[in-house]
Amino acid sequence: MSKVVKFGGSSCADANQFKKVAEIIHADTERRFVVVSAPGKRSDSDTKVTDMLYQTYALAEEGKDFSKQLAAIEARYNEIIKGLKLKLSLKDEFAEIEKQFKAKAGKDYAASRGEYLNGVLMANYLGFEFVDPKDVVLFDDDDSFDAEITNRRVSKRLKGVENAVIPGFYGAYEDGRIKTFSRGGSDITGSIIARAIHADVYENWTDVSGFLVADPRIVDRPQPIETITYTELRELAYMGASVLHEDAIFPVRKEGIPINIRNTNRPDDAGTWIVESTAKKSKFTITGIAGKKGFCCVNINKDMMNSEVGFVRRVLQAFEDQDISIEHVPSGIDTMTVFVAQEDFIDKEQAVVSEIHRLAKPDLLEIESDLALIAVVGRGMKRQRGTAARIFSALAHVNVNCRMIDQGSSELNIIIGVESKDFEKAIKAIYDIFVMTQL
Ligand code: ASP
Numbered sequence: 146m147s148k149v150v151k152f153g154g155s156s157c158a159d160a161n162q163f164k165k166v167a168e169i170i171h172a173d174t175e176r177r178f179v180v181v182s183a184p185g186k187r188s189d190s191d192t193k194v195t196d197m198l199y200q201t202y203a204l205a206e207e208g209k210d211f212s213k214q215l216a217a218i219e220a221r222y223n224e225i226i227k228g229l230k231l232k233l234s235l236k237d238e239f240a241e242i243e244k245q246f247k248a249k250a251g252k253d254y255a256a257s258r259g260e261y262l263n264g265v266l267m268a269n270y271l272g273f274e275f276v277d278p279k280d281v282v283l284f285d286d287d288d289s290f291d292a293e294i295t296n297r298r299v300s301k302r303l304k305g306v307e308n309a310v311i312p313g314f315y316g317a318y319e320d321g322r323i324k325t326f327s328r329g330g331s332d333i334t335g336s337i338i339a340r341a342i343h344a345d346v347y348e349n350w351t352d353v354s355g356f357l358v359a360d361p362r363i364v365d366r367p368q369p370i371e372t373i374t375y376t377e378l379r380e381l382a383y384m385g386a387s388v389l390h391e392d393a394i395f396p397v398r399k400e401g402i403p404i405n406i407r408n409t410n411r412p413d414d415a416g417t418w419i420v421e422s423t424a425k426k427s428k429f430t431i432t433g434i435a436g437k438k439g440f441c442c443v444n445i446n447k448d449m450m451n452s453e454v455g456f457v458r459r460v461l462q463a464f465e466d467q468d469i470s471i472e473h474v475p476s477g478i479d480t481m482t483v484f485v486a487q488e489d490f491i492d493k494e495q496a497v498v499s500e501i502h503r504l505a506k507p508d509l510l511e512i513e514s515d516l517a518l519i520a521v522v523g524r525g526m527k528r529q530r531g532t533a534a535r536i537f538s539a540l541a542h543v544n545v546n547c548r549m550i551d552q553g554s555s556e557l558n559i560i561i562g563v564e565s566k567d568f569e570k571a572i573k574a575i576y577d578i579f580v581m582t583q584l
Contacts, residue, residue, distance in 0.1 A: 146175045149344045151313065151335030154185020154193055155352040156409035157263055160228020163270060165409050169350065170271060172412075178303070178342060179310045180335040181267050183259025184221055194221055194259040195314075195328075202255035205246040215243060222262055233269050235262060254323040257315035260331060264312030273308040278334060282316025284324040290316070290333075292396065299341035311338055332393035336404070340396040347397050347404045349389060354408040355417030356381070356388055359434045359576045363569050368580055370433055372418045372425050377432050377522050380558045384435035384520040394419065423524075430529050431579045434572055436519035438565045439487045440472065441494075442549070444480060445501065446509035451478050456505055463500035467493045472518065473551050473560060482549065484562065487514060516548060517568040519561045521575060527556040536561065539578040545571045 152166050170176045183194040201214040219239050226233055242258055261277070268275035281298040283291040295316070303309060313331025317323050326333050332349060339347035356378075357367040373381075375394045382391045388406060397404060404419040450456050457476070464471055464483065472484040490497070498510060526532045533550065536559060540547050549562030563571045 146345045147177045147342060148173070148175045148346045148348055149178045149180065149335055149339040149342065150176045150348045150350060151180040151331060152182065152409065153331065153349075153351040154182040154195070156185075156350050157181055157183075157267065158185045158187045158191075160225045162409065163225060163229055163267070165412075166267070166350075167271060169409065169412055175345070176348070177308050178338050178344070179267060179271065179273065179308075180313045180331060180338055181260060181263045181310065182313055182331040183263050184225070194218060194263075195256055197221075198255045198259050199252065202246060202252055205255075206249060206252075211246065212243075215239065215246070222266065225266055229266075229270055231266065231269055233266070235265070238262060238265070251323065253315065253325045256325050257312075257323045260312035260314045264310050268310035271308070271310065273310045274306055276302060276306075276309045276311045278311055278313075278315055279317040279321065279323060282334065282337065284316055284318050286318065288324070290326070292337075295337060296341050296396075299338060303338075303342055326392075327390075329387075329390040330392075332390035333396070336393045336396040339402050340400050343400060344402055347402055348407055349393075349404055350407045350409045351388065352408060352410060353388060353406075354411055354414035355406040356386060356433065358429070358431070358580055359572055360386070363572050364576045367576065368428070370417050371415070371428065372420060372423050373427075373432055374423060374524055375419060375421055376555070376557060377524060378419055380520055380522045380553075381433045381435045384518065385437045386433065386435040388417075389419075427523060427525050429523075429579050429583065430525050430532060431521055431523035431575075432525070433522050434519065434575055435522070436517055436568060436572060438515075438517040438568055440484050440516040440518055440562070441487045441490050441512060441514045442516060442562070443483045443485070443497070443501070444509075444511045444513065445482070445505070445507045446480050447505070447507045448479050450481065457481060459505040460501055460507075463497050463504055466500060467497050469493060469497065473549070473562075475549050475551050484516070484518065484549070513548075515565040516562050517565045517571075519563065519568070519571055519575070520558050521561065521579075522558045524557060526559070533559055535578050536575055539574040540571055543570050543574040545574065 156162055185193045197218050201211045204211040222235055281302050283295050285291050313334035315323055315325045356370040359367040375398050401421045405416055407416040408414050469485055469489050475482050545563055545567040551560040
Protein backbone atom coordinates (compact mmCIF):
# COMPACT_ATOMS: atom_id res chain seq x y z
CA MET A 146 0.00 0.00 0.00
CA SER A 147 1.12 3.54 -0.57
CA LYS A 148 -0.48 6.82 0.29
CA VAL A 149 0.05 10.34 -0.93
CA VAL A 150 -0.44 12.87 1.83
CA LYS A 151 -1.00 16.53 1.15
CA PHE A 152 -0.78 19.13 3.91
CA GLY A 153 -2.46 22.49 3.47
CA GLY A 154 -1.19 25.91 4.51
CA SER A 155 -2.47 25.91 8.06
CA SER A 156 -1.02 22.41 8.58
CA CYS A 157 2.48 23.77 7.92
CA ALA A 158 2.07 27.32 9.21
CA ASP A 159 4.74 27.06 11.92
CA ALA A 160 7.20 24.71 13.65
CA ASN A 161 4.52 23.27 15.90
CA GLN A 162 2.36 22.34 12.90
CA PHE A 163 5.42 20.79 11.19
CA LYS A 164 5.81 18.55 14.25
CA LYS A 165 2.19 17.38 13.93
CA VAL A 166 2.78 16.65 10.25
CA ALA A 167 5.88 14.56 11.04
CA GLU A 168 3.97 12.64 13.70
CA ILE A 169 1.20 11.83 11.22
CA ILE A 170 3.70 10.68 8.59
CA HIS A 171 5.74 8.60 11.00
CA ALA A 172 2.61 6.92 12.35
CA ASP A 173 2.12 5.12 9.03
CA THR A 174 4.96 3.95 6.76
CA GLU A 175 2.53 3.81 3.84
CA ARG A 176 2.49 7.61 3.85
CA ARG A 177 5.36 7.77 1.37
CA PHE A 178 4.85 10.88 -0.72
CA VAL A 179 4.22 14.25 0.89
CA VAL A 180 2.87 17.31 -0.91
CA VAL A 181 3.02 20.65 0.90
CA SER A 182 1.43 24.07 0.58
CA ALA A 183 3.16 27.29 1.59
CA PRO A 184 2.89 28.30 5.26
CA GLY A 185 -0.65 29.54 5.85
CA LYS A 186 -2.23 31.58 8.59
CA ARG A 187 -1.15 30.99 12.19
CA SER A 188 -4.18 32.94 13.43
CA ASP A 189 -7.19 34.64 11.85
CA SER A 190 -5.37 37.95 11.53
CA ASP A 191 -2.21 36.43 10.03
CA THR A 192 -1.21 36.61 6.33
CA LYS A 193 -0.47 33.56 4.19
CA VAL A 194 3.05 33.41 2.78
CA THR A 195 1.55 33.13 -0.73
CA ASP A 196 -0.21 36.47 -0.24
CA MET A 197 2.98 38.02 1.17
CA LEU A 198 4.80 36.85 -1.97
CA TYR A 199 2.20 38.33 -4.31
CA GLN A 200 2.38 41.65 -2.44
CA THR A 201 6.18 41.69 -2.42
CA TYR A 202 6.37 40.88 -6.10
CA ALA A 203 3.89 43.65 -6.92
CA LEU A 204 6.39 46.12 -5.43
CA ALA A 205 9.24 44.55 -7.41
CA GLU A 206 7.25 44.89 -10.59
CA GLU A 207 6.72 48.60 -9.94
CA GLY A 208 10.45 48.96 -9.43
CA LYS A 209 9.93 49.80 -5.73
CA ASP A 210 12.04 48.65 -2.79
CA PHE A 211 10.77 45.30 -1.51
CA SER A 212 13.56 44.34 0.87
CA LYS A 213 11.51 44.76 4.06
CA GLN A 214 8.68 42.59 2.70
CA LEU A 215 11.05 39.86 1.51
CA ALA A 216 12.82 39.89 4.86
CA ALA A 217 9.45 39.32 6.59
CA ILE A 218 8.91 36.21 4.44
CA GLU A 219 12.42 34.96 5.21
CA ALA A 220 11.71 35.50 8.90
CA ARG A 221 8.69 33.19 8.71
CA TYR A 222 10.81 30.35 7.34
CA ASN A 223 13.65 31.04 9.76
CA GLU A 224 11.22 30.81 12.64
CA ILE A 225 10.27 27.30 11.47
CA ILE A 226 13.94 26.33 11.00
CA LYS A 227 14.73 27.55 14.53
CA GLY A 228 11.68 25.88 16.06
CA LEU A 229 12.63 22.54 14.52
CA LYS A 230 16.38 23.01 15.19
CA LEU A 231 17.17 22.26 11.54
CA LYS A 232 20.71 22.65 10.26
CA LEU A 233 19.69 24.53 7.16
CA SER A 234 20.11 28.03 5.84
CA LEU A 235 17.90 29.62 3.19
CA LYS A 236 20.31 32.53 2.67
CA ASP A 237 21.30 31.51 -0.85
CA GLU A 238 17.71 30.70 -1.76
CA PHE A 239 16.56 34.17 -0.73
CA ALA A 240 19.44 35.84 -2.56
CA GLU A 241 18.31 34.01 -5.70
CA ILE A 242 14.66 34.99 -5.12
CA GLU A 243 15.69 38.64 -4.71
CA LYS A 244 17.65 38.46 -7.94
CA GLN A 245 14.72 36.90 -9.81
CA PHE A 246 12.27 39.45 -8.39
CA LYS A 247 14.52 42.26 -9.62
CA ALA A 248 14.67 40.58 -13.02
CA LYS A 249 10.83 40.44 -12.97
CA ALA A 250 10.65 36.68 -13.23
CA GLY A 251 6.85 36.75 -13.04
CA LYS A 252 3.99 36.60 -10.57
CA ASP A 253 3.73 32.81 -10.83
CA TYR A 254 7.41 32.34 -10.09
CA ALA A 255 6.99 34.63 -7.07
CA ALA A 256 3.97 32.79 -5.66
CA SER A 257 5.51 29.37 -6.23
CA ARG A 258 8.42 30.13 -3.90
CA GLY A 259 6.13 29.67 -0.89
CA GLU A 260 5.60 25.99 -1.69
CA TYR A 261 9.15 25.51 -2.97
CA LEU A 262 10.80 26.70 0.25
CA ASN A 263 8.34 24.83 2.44
CA GLY A 264 9.11 21.68 0.46
CA VAL A 265 12.84 22.19 1.00
CA LEU A 266 12.22 22.57 4.74
CA MET A 267 9.86 19.63 5.03
CA ALA A 268 12.19 17.31 3.06
CA ASN A 269 15.08 18.30 5.32
CA TYR A 270 13.00 17.79 8.48
CA LEU A 271 11.65 14.38 7.45
CA GLY A 272 14.87 13.22 5.79
CA PHE A 273 12.97 12.58 2.53
CA GLU A 274 14.11 13.27 -1.02
CA PHE A 275 13.04 16.65 -2.48
CA VAL A 276 11.39 16.56 -5.90
CA ASP A 277 10.86 19.89 -7.66
CA PRO A 278 7.55 19.89 -9.60
CA LYS A 279 9.05 22.27 -12.17
CA ASP A 280 10.69 19.20 -13.70
CA VAL A 281 7.60 17.02 -13.85
CA VAL A 282 4.37 19.06 -13.78
CA LEU A 283 3.97 20.44 -17.27
CA PHE A 284 1.89 23.31 -18.63
CA ASP A 285 1.33 23.77 -22.33
CA ASP A 286 1.82 27.09 -24.10
CA ASP A 287 -1.92 27.78 -24.00
CA ASP A 288 -1.60 27.72 -20.16
CA SER A 289 -3.47 24.45 -19.80
CA PHE A 290 -2.13 21.73 -17.55
CA ASP A 291 -0.82 18.76 -19.57
CA ALA A 292 -2.23 15.84 -17.60
CA GLU A 293 -0.87 12.96 -19.65
CA ILE A 294 2.74 14.05 -20.10
CA THR A 295 2.82 15.08 -16.44
CA ASN A 296 1.53 11.68 -15.43
CA ARG A 297 4.29 9.93 -17.34
CA ARG A 298 7.00 12.24 -16.01
CA VAL A 299 5.90 11.94 -12.40
CA SER A 300 5.75 8.14 -12.49
CA LYS A 301 9.17 7.97 -14.11
CA ARG A 302 10.69 10.40 -11.62
CA LEU A 303 9.26 8.64 -8.58
CA LYS A 304 10.01 5.12 -9.74
CA GLY A 305 12.17 3.43 -7.13
CA VAL A 306 11.90 6.42 -4.77
CA GLU A 307 10.83 5.29 -1.34
CA ASN A 308 9.89 8.67 0.14
CA ALA A 309 9.71 12.17 -1.25
CA VAL A 310 8.44 15.66 -0.53
CA ILE A 311 6.96 17.54 -3.48
CA PRO A 312 5.88 21.18 -3.26
CA GLY A 313 2.32 21.75 -4.43
CA PHE A 314 0.69 24.49 -6.52
CA TYR A 315 3.14 24.86 -9.42
CA GLY A 316 4.83 23.32 -12.41
CA ALA A 317 6.50 24.80 -15.46
CA TYR A 318 6.21 25.28 -19.18
CA GLU A 319 8.52 23.21 -21.36
CA ASP A 320 11.02 26.10 -21.43
CA GLY A 321 11.28 26.05 -17.63
CA ARG A 322 9.26 29.16 -16.79
CA ILE A 323 7.21 28.58 -13.64
CA LYS A 324 3.43 28.43 -13.82
CA THR A 325 1.01 27.95 -10.91
CA PHE A 326 -2.44 26.43 -10.73
CA SER A 327 -5.21 28.67 -9.42
CA ARG A 328 -5.33 29.41 -5.69
CA GLY A 329 -5.54 26.34 -3.50
CA GLY A 330 -3.89 24.36 -6.29
CA SER A 331 -1.68 22.20 -4.07
CA ASP A 332 -4.73 19.93 -3.79
CA ILE A 333 -4.36 19.28 -7.52
CA THR A 334 -0.65 18.46 -7.16
CA GLY A 335 -1.47 15.87 -4.49
CA SER A 336 -4.01 14.29 -6.80
CA ILE A 337 -1.52 14.26 -9.72
CA ILE A 338 1.08 12.46 -7.61
CA ALA A 339 -1.50 9.95 -6.33
CA ARG A 340 -2.56 9.11 -9.87
CA ALA A 341 1.00 8.75 -11.13
CA ILE A 342 2.15 6.35 -8.42
CA HIS A 343 -1.17 4.43 -8.39
CA ALA A 344 -1.64 5.29 -4.73
CA ASP A 345 -4.20 3.40 -2.70
CA VAL A 346 -5.36 6.55 -0.98
CA TYR A 347 -4.88 10.28 -1.39
CA GLU A 348 -5.02 11.81 2.07
CA ASN A 349 -5.68 15.53 2.07
CA TRP A 350 -4.84 16.98 5.49
CA THR A 351 -6.37 20.33 6.37
CA ASP A 352 -7.82 22.15 9.37
CA VAL A 353 -11.34 20.70 9.34
CA SER A 354 -12.46 17.11 9.83
CA GLY A 355 -13.91 16.80 6.34
CA PHE A 356 -17.03 18.03 4.64
CA LEU A 357 -20.12 18.99 6.58
CA VAL A 358 -23.71 18.52 5.46
CA ALA A 359 -24.17 22.30 5.42
CA ASP A 360 -22.10 25.46 5.89
CA PRO A 361 -21.32 25.87 9.62
CA ARG A 362 -21.68 29.64 9.24
CA ILE A 363 -25.36 29.08 8.47
CA VAL A 364 -26.28 25.89 10.35
CA ASP A 365 -25.23 25.38 13.96
CA ARG A 366 -22.75 22.47 14.23
CA PRO A 367 -23.80 20.57 11.11
CA GLN A 368 -23.23 16.82 10.83
CA PRO A 369 -20.06 15.61 9.09
CA ILE A 370 -20.27 13.77 5.76
CA GLU A 371 -18.65 10.35 6.09
CA THR A 372 -18.66 9.31 2.43
CA ILE A 373 -19.40 11.32 -0.68
CA THR A 374 -19.01 10.44 -4.35
CA TYR A 375 -16.89 12.46 -6.78
CA THR A 376 -20.02 13.58 -8.62
CA GLU A 377 -21.84 14.66 -5.49
CA LEU A 378 -18.78 16.61 -4.50
CA ARG A 379 -18.60 18.33 -7.89
CA GLU A 380 -22.18 19.52 -7.41
CA LEU A 381 -21.52 20.81 -3.90
CA ALA A 382 -18.15 22.35 -4.74
CA TYR A 383 -19.65 24.19 -7.69
CA MET A 384 -22.18 25.67 -5.32
CA GLY A 385 -19.54 26.91 -2.95
CA ALA A 386 -18.60 24.08 -0.54
CA SER A 387 -14.86 24.72 -0.44
CA VAL A 388 -12.63 22.28 1.38
CA LEU A 389 -10.87 20.90 -1.66
CA HIS A 390 -9.91 22.60 -4.93
CA GLU A 391 -12.62 21.89 -7.50
CA ASP A 392 -10.20 20.35 -9.99
CA ALA A 393 -8.46 18.10 -7.51
CA ILE A 394 -10.71 15.14 -8.15
CA PHE A 395 -9.91 14.79 -11.87
CA PRO A 396 -6.48 13.07 -11.70
CA VAL A 397 -7.45 10.52 -9.00
CA ARG A 398 -10.79 9.92 -10.63
CA LYS A 399 -8.99 8.47 -13.64
CA GLU A 400 -7.62 5.74 -11.38
CA GLY A 401 -10.53 5.36 -8.97
CA ILE A 402 -8.34 6.41 -6.02
CA PRO A 403 -10.32 7.55 -2.99
CA ILE A 404 -9.56 10.86 -1.31
CA ASN A 405 -9.67 11.05 2.45
CA ILE A 406 -10.02 14.54 3.90
CA ARG A 407 -8.38 14.65 7.35
CA ASN A 408 -7.73 17.15 10.10
CA THR A 409 -4.06 17.72 11.09
CA ASN A 410 -5.21 19.09 14.44
CA ARG A 411 -7.51 16.11 15.14
CA PRO A 412 -5.73 13.18 13.49
CA ASP A 413 -8.01 10.61 15.08
CA ASP A 414 -11.13 11.92 13.34
CA ALA A 415 -12.06 9.68 10.40
CA GLY A 416 -12.72 12.65 8.10
CA THR A 417 -14.62 12.42 4.82
CA TRP A 418 -14.07 9.78 2.14
CA ILE A 419 -14.51 10.91 -1.45
CA VAL A 420 -15.05 7.88 -3.67
CA GLU A 421 -16.09 7.00 -7.19
CA SER A 422 -19.07 4.96 -6.13
CA THR A 423 -20.19 3.32 -2.94
CA ALA A 424 -22.69 0.85 -1.60
CA LYS A 425 -22.68 2.79 1.64
CA LYS A 426 -25.88 4.70 2.10
CA SER A 427 -25.49 8.23 3.33
CA LYS A 428 -26.79 8.73 6.83
CA PHE A 429 -29.56 10.97 5.60
CA THR A 430 -31.53 11.11 2.35
CA ILE A 431 -29.37 14.00 1.32
CA THR A 432 -25.57 14.09 1.37
CA GLY A 433 -25.16 17.84 1.51
CA ILE A 434 -26.57 21.30 0.90
CA ALA A 435 -24.66 24.21 -0.58
CA GLY A 436 -25.61 27.41 -2.27
CA LYS A 437 -24.57 30.74 -3.64
CA LYS A 438 -26.06 34.20 -3.76
CA GLY A 439 -25.71 36.71 -6.54
CA PHE A 440 -27.74 35.40 -9.44
CA CYS A 441 -30.08 37.12 -11.92
CA CYS A 442 -32.61 35.57 -14.15
CA VAL A 443 -34.08 36.60 -17.45
CA ASN A 444 -37.67 35.47 -17.99
CA ILE A 445 -38.67 35.20 -21.61
CA ASN A 446 -42.24 34.76 -22.81
CA LYS A 447 -43.47 33.94 -26.26
CA ASP A 448 -46.74 32.33 -27.27
CA MET A 449 -46.25 28.97 -28.95
CA MET A 450 -42.57 29.05 -28.05
CA ASN A 451 -42.49 25.27 -27.63
CA SER A 452 -43.36 24.68 -31.26
CA GLU A 453 -40.88 27.20 -32.65
CA VAL A 454 -37.86 25.24 -33.79
CA GLY A 455 -34.56 26.79 -32.62
CA PHE A 456 -36.11 29.28 -30.17
CA VAL A 457 -34.07 28.17 -27.18
CA ARG A 458 -30.87 28.16 -29.21
CA ARG A 459 -31.47 31.70 -30.41
CA VAL A 460 -32.06 32.95 -26.88
CA LEU A 461 -28.94 31.23 -25.58
CA GLN A 462 -26.94 32.59 -28.52
CA ALA A 463 -27.45 36.09 -27.12
CA PHE A 464 -25.72 35.03 -23.89
CA GLU A 465 -22.94 33.21 -25.70
CA ASP A 466 -22.20 36.22 -27.88
CA GLN A 467 -21.64 38.27 -24.74
CA ASP A 468 -19.44 35.53 -23.25
CA ILE A 469 -21.81 34.87 -20.36
CA SER A 470 -21.95 31.42 -18.87
CA ILE A 471 -25.39 30.03 -18.07
CA GLU A 472 -26.28 28.34 -14.78
CA HIS A 473 -29.77 26.92 -15.31
CA VAL A 474 -32.53 27.07 -17.88
CA PRO A 475 -35.87 25.97 -16.48
CA SER A 476 -38.66 26.21 -19.07
CA GLY A 477 -42.42 25.99 -19.50
CA ILE A 478 -44.66 25.87 -22.57
CA ASP A 479 -44.56 29.54 -23.45
CA THR A 480 -41.80 30.63 -21.10
CA MET A 481 -38.20 30.01 -20.40
CA THR A 482 -35.88 31.42 -17.77
CA VAL A 483 -32.14 31.81 -17.94
CA PHE A 484 -30.15 31.99 -14.70
CA VAL A 485 -26.78 33.73 -14.81
CA ALA A 486 -24.26 35.08 -12.30
CA GLN A 487 -25.18 38.69 -11.56
CA GLU A 488 -21.60 39.97 -11.71
CA ASP A 489 -21.03 38.53 -15.19
CA PHE A 490 -24.34 39.82 -16.45
CA ILE A 491 -24.96 43.25 -14.99
CA ASP A 492 -22.69 45.28 -17.29
CA LYS A 493 -23.87 43.47 -20.38
CA GLU A 494 -27.57 43.15 -19.63
CA GLN A 495 -28.84 45.66 -22.17
CA ALA A 496 -26.71 44.14 -24.91
CA VAL A 497 -28.13 40.72 -24.11
CA VAL A 498 -31.71 42.00 -23.99
CA SER A 499 -31.52 43.70 -27.36
CA GLU A 500 -29.89 40.67 -28.91
CA ILE A 501 -32.60 38.36 -27.56
CA HIS A 502 -35.17 40.70 -29.12
CA ARG A 503 -33.34 40.71 -32.41
CA LEU A 504 -32.72 36.96 -32.56
CA ALA A 505 -35.80 35.44 -30.93
CA LYS A 506 -38.50 38.14 -31.00
CA PRO A 507 -40.08 37.34 -27.62
CA ASP A 508 -43.47 38.78 -26.56
CA LEU A 509 -42.18 39.74 -23.14
CA LEU A 510 -38.89 39.86 -21.33
CA GLU A 511 -38.20 40.57 -17.69
CA ILE A 512 -35.04 40.60 -15.58
CA GLU A 513 -34.99 39.73 -11.88
CA SER A 514 -32.01 40.16 -9.59
CA ASP A 515 -30.74 39.23 -6.11
CA LEU A 516 -31.54 35.57 -6.34
CA ALA A 517 -29.76 32.70 -4.65
CA LEU A 518 -29.41 29.12 -5.81
CA ILE A 519 -29.34 26.23 -3.37
CA ALA A 520 -28.24 22.73 -4.36
CA VAL A 521 -29.60 19.81 -2.38
CA VAL A 522 -27.36 16.91 -3.32
CA GLY A 523 -27.60 13.21 -2.57
CA ARG A 524 -27.12 9.86 -4.26
CA GLY A 525 -29.95 8.57 -2.07
CA MET A 526 -32.59 10.89 -3.54
CA LYS A 527 -33.11 8.82 -6.64
CA ARG A 528 -34.64 5.94 -4.76
CA GLN A 529 -36.62 8.03 -2.33
CA ARG A 530 -40.03 9.39 -3.09
CA GLY A 531 -41.13 12.74 -1.75
CA THR A 532 -37.73 14.45 -1.59
CA ALA A 533 -38.89 17.48 -3.55
CA ALA A 534 -42.13 17.54 -1.57
CA ARG A 535 -40.18 17.66 1.66
CA ILE A 536 -38.05 20.53 0.40
CA PHE A 537 -41.16 22.49 -0.64
CA SER A 538 -42.97 21.93 2.60
CA ALA A 539 -39.88 22.89 4.63
CA LEU A 540 -39.63 26.14 2.68
CA ALA A 541 -43.35 26.84 2.92
CA HIS A 542 -43.23 26.38 6.70
CA VAL A 543 -40.63 29.09 7.09
CA ASN A 544 -42.37 31.36 4.62
CA VAL A 545 -39.79 31.15 1.88
CA ASN A 546 -41.07 31.48 -1.63
CA CYS A 547 -39.42 29.01 -3.97
CA ARG A 548 -38.80 30.84 -7.24
CA MET A 549 -37.38 27.98 -9.28
CA ILE A 550 -36.80 24.29 -9.03
CA ASP A 551 -34.60 22.25 -11.32
CA GLN A 552 -33.93 18.57 -10.83
CA GLY A 553 -30.76 17.42 -12.56
CA SER A 554 -31.33 14.57 -14.99
CA SER A 555 -29.08 12.33 -12.91
CA GLU A 556 -31.52 12.86 -10.01
CA LEU A 557 -28.49 13.53 -7.90
CA ASN A 558 -29.42 17.08 -7.13
CA ILE A 559 -32.30 19.46 -6.84
CA ILE A 560 -31.54 23.11 -7.41
CA ILE A 561 -33.82 25.65 -5.83
CA GLY A 562 -33.92 29.36 -6.55
CA VAL A 563 -34.93 31.71 -3.74
CA GLU A 564 -34.55 35.42 -3.09
CA SER A 565 -31.14 36.25 -1.63
CA LYS A 566 -32.73 37.55 1.57
CA ASP A 567 -34.23 34.10 2.22
CA PHE A 568 -30.99 32.19 1.51
CA GLU A 569 -29.88 31.35 5.06
CA LYS A 570 -33.44 30.68 6.25
CA ALA A 571 -33.99 28.26 3.36
CA ILE A 572 -30.77 26.31 3.99
CA LYS A 573 -31.57 25.97 7.70
CA ALA A 574 -35.08 24.73 6.92
CA ILE A 575 -33.86 22.13 4.42
CA TYR A 576 -31.15 20.96 6.82
CA ASP A 577 -33.68 20.62 9.63
CA ILE A 578 -36.16 18.57 7.67
CA PHE A 579 -33.59 16.07 6.36
CA VAL A 580 -31.13 15.91 9.23
CA MET A 581 -32.73 17.08 12.46
CA THR A 582 -36.29 15.79 12.23
CA GLN A 583 -35.56 13.33 9.40
CA LEU A 584 -39.19 13.62 8.39
N1 ASP B 1 -0.39 28.43 -1.37
C1 ASP B 1 -1.34 28.48 -2.43
C2 ASP B 1 -2.54 29.32 -2.02
O1 ASP B 1 -2.52 29.94 -0.99
C3 ASP B 1 -1.73 27.14 -2.93
C4 ASP B 1 -2.28 26.18 -1.91
O2 ASP B 1 -2.19 26.42 -0.70
O3 ASP B 1 -2.80 25.17 -2.28
O4 ASP B 1 -3.49 29.38 -2.73
